[in-house]
Amino acid sequence: MQELTNYIAGQWQVGERTFVKTSPFHGQAIATVHEATESMVDEAVRAAHRVSIGDRASAWGNLAMTQRLAIVEDFAGRLMARVDDLVEAEVQDTGRSYWQACNFDGARAAKLFRAYAAAAENLEDRSKSFSGAMGKAMWYTNRRPKGVIGCITPWNMPLLMMCMKIAPALVMGNGVVAKPSEETPSSSAILAEVIAESDIPDGVFSLVHGFGAGSTGEYLTRHPLVNAFNFTGESATGVQIMQAASVGLREVSLELGGKNAALIFQDANMDHVIDGVRRSSFFNAGQICFCTERAYVHRSRYDEFIEKMAKAASDIVIGDLHHEGFSIGPLVSHAHRDKVKNLLDTVVEDGGEFVAGGDIPKFGDERDNGAFILPSIAIGLPETARFVKQEAFGPVLHIAPFDDEQEAIDLANDTQYGLATSIWTENISRAHRVAPQVRVGHAWVNSWQLRDLLSPISGVGASGLGRDGGRDSLEFCSQPQTVTVRLFDQ
Ligand code: NAD
Numbered sequence: 001m002q003e004l005t006n007y008i009a010g011q012w013q014v015g016e017r018t019f020v021k022t023s024p025f026h027g028q029a030i031a032t033v034h035e036a037t038e039s040m041v042d043e044a045v046r047a048a049h050r051v052s053i054g055d056r057a058s059a060w061g062n063l064a065m066t067q068r069l070a071i072v073e074d075f076a077g078r079l080m081a082r083v084d085d086l087v088e089a090e091v092q093d094t095g096r097s098y099w100q101a102c103n104f105d106g107a108r109a110a111k112l113f114r115a116y117a118a119a120a121e122n123l124e125d126r127s128k129s130f131s132g133a134m135g136k137a138m139w140y141t142n143r144r145p146k147g148v149i150g151c152i153t154p155w156n157m158p159l160l161m162m163c164m165k166i167a168p169a170l171v172m173g174n175g176v177v178a179k180p181s182e183e184t185p186s187s188s189a190i191l192a193e194v195i196a197e198s199d200i201p202d203g204v205f206s207l208v209h210g211f212g213a214g215s216t217g218e219y220l221t222r223h224p225l226v227n228a229f230n231f232t233g234e235s236a237t238g239v240q241i242m243q244a245a246s247v248g249l250r251e252v253s254l255e256l257g258g259k260n261a262a263l264i265f266q267d268a269n270m271d272h273v274i275d276g277v278r279r280s281s282f283f284n285a286g287q288i289c290f291c292t293e294r295a296y297v298h299r300s301r302y303d304e305f306i307e308k309m310a311k312a313a314s315d316i317v318i319g320d321l322h323h324e325g326f327s328i329g330p331l332v333s334h335a336h337r338d339k340v341k342n343l344l345d346t347v348v349e350d351g352g353e354f355v356a357g358g359d360i361p362k363f364g365d366e367r368d369n370g371a372f373i374l375p376s377i378a379i380g381l382p383e384t385a386r387f388v389k390q391e392a393f394g395p396v397l398h399i400a401p402f403d404d405e406q407e408a409i410d411l412a413n414d415t416q417y418g419l420a421t422s423i424w425t426e427n428i429s430r431a432h433r434v435a436p437q438v439r440v441g442h443a444w445v446n447s448w449q450l451r452d453l454l455s456p457i458s459g460v461g462a463s464g465l466g467r468d469g470g471r472d473s474l475e476f477c478s479q480p481q482t483v484t485v486r487l488f489d490q
Contacts, residue, residue, distance in 0.1 A: 002031040004185050006209055007192035008040055009047035010202025015040065015209070021185060024330040024337075025095035025319070027369030033185050036208035041177070041219040047203030048148040048175025049225045059201045061145040061173040069117045072171055075198040076113035082190055083107050086159055089186035093158060095329035095370065096284060097321050105187075108453070109163040115453055116167040116474070123474055129487075136487040143478040145173035146251070147227035150220045152241070154233045155332045156287040156393070158184035162191060164453075165230045166205065168473035177206045177226065179216050181233075183332050185209050212237060224248050230476070231255070232289075235391075235417075235462040242465075253476050255457060256464035257391045258289050258419030261412035262448075263434065264305060265405075266298040268424040272446055273305070277397070278312040278326070280422055280448035282375045285328040286395035290420040290442065290449055293392055295399045296411045302401040306355055306379060309399065313356035313375040319367045330371040331394055337371035340394035343387055344376055352381035357395070383414060391417065405430065409437045418460030422448045441466065 004021075005012045015034035023030045036044075052061040060068070079086075083106040090101040127140035151165035162180055169176045180188040192207040210216025220226060221244035231241050232255040245252045262277050280292040297305045317327035331337040337360075344358055357376030362368065375395040381388055388398050402408040412421055422444040423434050435443040441458035444450060454470030467476040 001029060002186070004031055004033045004189045004209060006034055006036045006040055007189075007196060007205075007207040008036070008044045009206060010196070013040055019182065021093070021183070022333075023092060023095065024332055024334070024371040025321070026366040027334070027371075030092055031186060033182070033209050035210040036216045036219070038219045041208055041216060041223060044177045044206030044208055045148055045220070045223045045225045048177055048206060050175075051201055051203045052145045052173060052175035053147045056203075060175065060204045063173065065120065068173060069121055069171060071199045072113055072117045072167075075194065075200060076110045076117070078194050078198055079113065079191070080107065080110040082194055083110065085190050086187050089190055090159055090184075091321060093184040093186045094155070094332055095319075095321075097323050097327050097329060099324050099327075100284070100329075105157065105159050109159045112160070112163045112453055113167045116171050119454055119470055120168075120171040120474055123471065136489070137484055138487060139482050139484040142481045142483060143172065143474075144481050146477055146479050148175045148177060148225055149477060150223075150226040150229045151176055151178040152217055152220065152229065152231045152233065153178070153180050153188075155181035155183035156284065156289070159187040159191070161232055162188050164468065164473070165232075166191075168477045169230070170200070170204065172474055172477040174477055175204055177208060177220060179208050179210065179220055182209070182211050213240070218244070221245065222247070226250060228252065228476070230468070235464070238464055251476070252465060253467040254464040255289065255466040255468055256419075256459060256462060257393070257417060258291075258459070258463050259294065259389070259391050259415045259417045260290060260292050260420045260422075260440070261294040261296055261415075261438075262292045262422045262424065263408045263412055263438075264295060264297040264301060265408070265423075265425040265427070265430060266300045267426045267430075268301065269426060269446075270301065270304060270308065273424045274308045274312050276422065276424065276446070276448050277309060278316070281397040282313065282316055282328055282395045283326075283449070285331055285373070287332065287393055288449065291393075292422060292448070293396055293398065294388060294411075295397055296402050296408050297399060298408075299401040299403055302399075306377075306399055309397070310355040310377055313377050313397070316375050318361055318374070319363065319370065319372055328375065328395060330367075331373055332371070334371045336393070337373055340373055340392050340396065343390060343392050343394075344373075344396070346386040347378045347381065350381055350385035350387065352378045352385060352387065352398075354378055383411065389415070405434065409434060412438045416462040419463040420444070
């Protein structure tokens with residue numbers, strides 16, 4: 001069994017308490033993880049402060065951008081060399097297939113560092129000449145590191161989420177204290193190993209393991225020397241982090257939950273729709289923030305959609321680690337499976353019925369000790385039903401009909417969340433007309449999760465105050481400083 005310790009200011013440190021990470025695939029213990037103490041978090045934050053904006057800022061925050069980017073590029077190469085280990089870590093922690101971990105996790109993480117290094121190199125400063133009663137002058141901006149960025153991540157895409165946060169923070173010269181989810185500590189541990197071997201100076205990056213409230217997450221959010229928090233997770237946790245960050249006026253970027261709708265219009269190409277919604281609802285067992293949990297279908301295609309989606313969901317391969325192609329694994333933990341199962345149990349109580357799934361699968365082998373749930377589709381529910389309103393973050397879909405475009409938009413917007421939508425239509429005018437009327441951060445047309453890694457991620461309402469993705473992340477991770485220079489005529 002692996003033993004995962006904390007990486008703090010260049011040293012590996014054991015905690016006073018440990019916890020056991022179990023596999024969601026077969027329920028066996030796979031790692032002992034050392035929870036960081038409050039004094040270890042303090043040491044990590046102080047080290048990050050020193051090398052970013054404190055007395056040893058020359059070590060990282062004051063390096064010329066080209067020097068810093070060369071170090072990050074070299075690190076990305078070293079990370080690429082560990083792709084097999086990263087893939088194995090993701091498979092063990094989450095129970096997803098090797099195919100998925102290879103195609104959507106491993107190498108993409110290393111690519112992210114390269115993409116952010118290139119984006120930072122091309123980030124333009126602003127400047128302007130002006131004149132007024134006091135004479136002529138010009139100003140320009142410098143982008144300075146913000147200081148210490150606390151990166152707190154969820155378990156659904158552990159490696160990618162962590163890299164999306166630390167890559168922009170590092171290239172802009174910040175110190176980082178990273179806390180991965182207690183459910184998925186392994187890939188971040190490999191990241192820390194690679195950082196330890198790279199030329200990134202000690203203290204620039206620390207990794208602290210543990211839980212949220214009353215543990216590492218809370219120690220980090222209440223530490224006064226952390227200048228900003230980049231958080232992805234549940235909406236309720238986002239509120240707690242924002243409250244903690246308000247002490248000392250620290251900035252937050254919060255990527256939170258969703259209850260995303262797919263809108264399927266009468267002119268949609270049904271083959272594309274079924275393939276797309278199967279992916280958007282069930283990919284990663286529905287544990288992607290952008291996943292579709294509600295599908296609204298024009299009444300003329302409603303029965304056809306239900307029949308084809310039910311078949312597509314029932315045909316999904318479940319729990320085959322070596323399946324090449326689309327399949328689903330377990331939910332991340334038994335606790336999360338119980339939460340999703342409880343929501344499934346409300347369907348019949350609230351007047352609905354299942355046309356696929358609705359229960360826990362039976363395998364007759366070790367997977368029966370895992371945290372699996374069947375891809376589940378419910379129909380016949382009122383829009384007020386718990387299954388329609390609450391985020392499941394599992395392989396679930398509610399289907400209901402609509403009669404006209406405005407009704408479809410109203411149904412999509414009838415939620416406290418506002419993260420993503422997918423619009424299925426062959427009518428290009430309709431696509432452009434509908435997209436801006438759905439209150440979400442990302443609208444896909446005839447696709448889902450077709451995403452450039454540097455495109456902005458944002459949400460409205462309970463989906464957060466995100467400033468993530470590409471330029472938005474680089475700006476969040478830096479502070480513009482204006483320098484104004486007076487110009488004399490002689
Ligand atoms: P979570 O909020 O329970 O935990 C996320 C992280 O926060 C973990 O590392 C956890 O230990 C930590 N944490 C919990 N309480 C804390 C506290 N009080 N102070 C500091 N840290 C604390 O979320 P989760 O269950 O890991 O992830 C699932 C959620 O993430 C879903 O709601 C999903 O929609 C959301 N999510 C959103 C996006 C997005 O981009 N909008 C992406 C992925 C996941």
